[in-house]
Amino acid sequence: MSTLIVEPSASDLTELEALLKSWGYSDIIPCRSLDDARVQLGLSSVSIHVLHDLELAIIDISETDSFPKFVDELRQKIYYQDIPILTLSEGSRSEKMPMAFAFGAADFVSKPIAEYELRARVRSCLRLKHEVDRRKSRERELMEASHQLSDLNRILATVSMIDSLTGIPNRRCFDENFEQEWKRTFRNGGNITLIIGDIDYFKQYNDTYGHQATTVLPTLRRL
Structure with missing residues (x-):
């Protein structure tokens, strides 16, 4: 699974990448801008691929006003709709945090980054992602089970209206x-x-030879 990092500072980007790799997140996609991220994620006209295994995006929003537009573009792709976004920013939390959460960030970390805080919030975002994936998987299973049950009910309704010996509609079907x-x-x-039709001596024949030997009714079905 991949983790996207968007960080305009080369030194901060290197530090973030090193931290994540030390925590076991080896597949890192480093970007210096949101435009670079668009190319990497297949959101740009010059993109050549799409990352279907992305599970987290870490984005520095200190100097960018295009974050809302980027998030909107990201959410328009079905395979990115549930990707948690962890935002980073310098300065007061009160300045950037409301905007970050308003436009879909899952969490927020202020710079300078405390390693223990970043690690905890990364784990929290990934737990959220895995829980959403688990819930959606369960919803798909329930939907499939519901469709199967509906199909089975239709089959049972049809079978309940057909006589097993003759294959023609039975008394219940006639009544309804x-x-x-x-x-x-x-x-x-x-x-x-x-x-209304009647078959001469049908009961006597039936009593003598049994239902399975009776070929009269299947024959009548073809009339």
Whole structure:
């Protein structure tokens, strides 16, 4: 999994990259500007690839006013919608923090950076990302189970209306359809026709040879 760092200061960028690697985050994407980040993330017209394994973005917003636009571009891509953004900034927290959180930052760290604080907030952001991923995975599983249950219910509803021996609609199907037709005829006016047929000596044959030997009904189905 990849971690994006956007830091205009070359020395700070090197320090951040070294810290993250020392904590076990080896796949680092260092950028000196948001424009560089756009290229790396496939948000620019000159991009040649997209990072589908990005899990965290650390962005210094001390000297940039384009952070809101960048976040908006990032969130428009479905594979970046849940990426937590950890913002960095020099000066008073009260100056930059409201803007950072208003435009989608997950957390905020003031410069100069305290190593223990940065590490804790990185872990917090990643826990948030993993929890969101877990929840969405569970939602997909529940949605799939719901679709399967709906399909099964449709199959059961169909099976419950069909006679297993003959493969033709059974008495339950007849009752429901006849009631619907009766109501429709009563509502719209007109006539309803019911044809009733009987098979001579069917009961005696059935009692003697059993249901499985009866071929009369399947034959009638083809008429």
